[in-house]
Amino acid sequence: MDELDSAIVEHLQRDARQTNRELARKLGIAPSTCLERVRALRNRGVITGYHAAVDLRALNRPVQALLSVRVRPLGREVIEGFKRYAAGLPEVLSVFVVAGGEDFLVHVAVPDVDQLHSFLLDRFSERPEVVDHHSSVIHQHLSNPVTSPLGPIGTG
Amino acid sequence: MDELDSAIVEHLQRDARQTNRELARKLGIAPSTCLERVRALRNRGVITGYHAAVDLRALNRPVQALLSVRVRPLGREVIEGFKRYAAGLPEVLSVFVVAGGEDFLVHVAVPDVDQLHSFLLDRFSERPEVVDHHSSVIHQHLSNPVTSPLGPIGTG
């Protein structure tokens, strides 16, 4: 994991479909060298995959919310069970298992606020382990396009 | 936005670097047809980009947290200002602007808990508009690999 690897990761986070030749040209290295580096990053698990990003409005899901959920009794089975349940729901974008006042934060995207309400009632309130929940509508969500190493770059 | 488009979007969310031929074969259409569909999805803004996903541990950032922040006075300038400030910090993965008890939820990834503490003190506590903040360490973060349309598929 040197500076070249770091640069490759940054470029591929911005555009995962640029050709190997284009990437090599930007970095000033030979395409074959670049290809080997990229493959090594995948094999070492630094790059975990390549994913298309979508516009939630285009998919009829303009309303986003963060749902905080408390479950009881606290234990591995209840936590694991709810986590997998929530992650499997089509409305759910991601699930955070957190420490502190709440146990889960569930990021959802739905067609409208009525369906957000229905989702809470039908999917969360009815679950016996859910003792409390609270929703925060998301007005805006900005994602950092690149995630770079922090601190000294590891030796691999 | 028919069912074919929907299927294309799902496949490209799982693997954005599969060849056009492979994608066409899975969908049972000609490669040239597939290519045109994919291009149309990009031009219509349904697919917004292709991004490499990375392992945060490999980038020396194994500690994640969600930081809830309240700012005052509440107004467009303060909200916009803090939002852009937070989104520009290298430790920050994404920023949620939310309604409800808190104003922001900031998703961060740092090398260790000490640097999480330092981040809060140096980057948030010192900001005059930040009147309160509270951190929740993330034990686990699951993302849904695919985001599909909900409800009736729009006519585009």
Next chain:
DNA sequence: GTTGAAATAAGGCCACC
């Protein structure tokens, strides 16, 4: 809108440095 084939460009392997 979809297809098949031809032209263009890229990916991938290997010998060499």
Next chain:
DNA sequence: GGTGGCCTTATTTCAAC
């Protein structure tokens, strides 16, 4: 570990349906 060349494979255009 990095490079350049060669062969294989994919992408992309275009005329026709």
